[in-house]
Amino acid sequence: MTQEDPPRFASIWVQQSGPVVEARHNLTSDQHQQAVSDFFNGGFRPACVSGYVIDGKAHFASIWVKEDGPAMWERHNETTEQFQQACEELYPQGFFPVSISGYTVDNDPRFATIWTQADPEMRIDFRINQDLTGYTDVARVFGEHSVRPVSVASYPVGDGIRFAATWKLHTTSAWYYSLNKTHDDHQLVVNKWFGKGYRPVFIAAIPSTVYRACIPFG
Known part of the structure; x- marks a missing residue:
């Protein structure tokens, strides 16, 4: 997405009780x-x-x-x-x-x-x-x-x-992050680390359909 493209939003939702x-x-x-x-x-x-x-x-x-x-x-x-x-x-x-x-x-x-x-x-x-x-x-x-x-x-x-x-x-759990991945390579990262018991806590995209993610163990 360039700076002048219409905005798109990505969000994470969790079903649980808690504060407002x-x-x-x-x-x-x-x-x-x-x-x-x-x-x-x-x-x-x-x-x-x-x-x-x-x-x-x-x-x-x-x-x-x-x-x-x-x-x-x-x-x-x-x-x-x-x-x-x-x-x-x-x-x-x-x-x-x-x-x-x-x-x-x-x-x-x-x-x-x-x-x-x-x-x-x-x-x-x-x-x-x-x-x-x-x-x-x-x-x-x-x-x-x-x-x-x-x-x-x-x-x-x-x-x-x-x-x-x-x-x-952060010393209490294993973690991993990826950077500069294409769409297809990022999907491989997702499949691999979910399979190892990791869960993503942050992801964002940069221009040219390149992804980066920090995926620490949860």
Whole structure:
């Protein structure tokens, strides 16, 4: 999908009891900001935020859960420089990005992020604006230290595709991730790892019908 194609949505649904959940999609930037204010004021916390572009304008889809928990921030429509400023502001307060969505407005990368106040021992890390080689190198190094991707986003820029990802130390179960798979190759990954008792927890598509997935053991 290019930035100007009509949006398509992929979602995961689980049948179980739990707290109240609300979802929104196709919100403009102003509408999303109002939803953020309303949901936070109503005791909801963001579980997922995805940014994308329609007719050159940023739009957002989000999921909110009404539950207690550590302090959180939701930021959106941030440039690379603004994202870096957010890091400098929130890191000293003990906040870490647990979800990063990347998208492109006028060939300029933008980011929608969820920050949560967490124990530094959780070892949450992140990277943005990486090309495929940079992302693969980080995945290899982090993987050697049991740090796995929990959220990955890709977005087109003038000279190709860039990746933004959050990573978390995870030592209690086996995990696997795949990257840059064609449709047919991705289906082989699905068949193989389901057969080994793994279950997918995250998947997203990038342009040119290439898929990436993080499939940790569940």
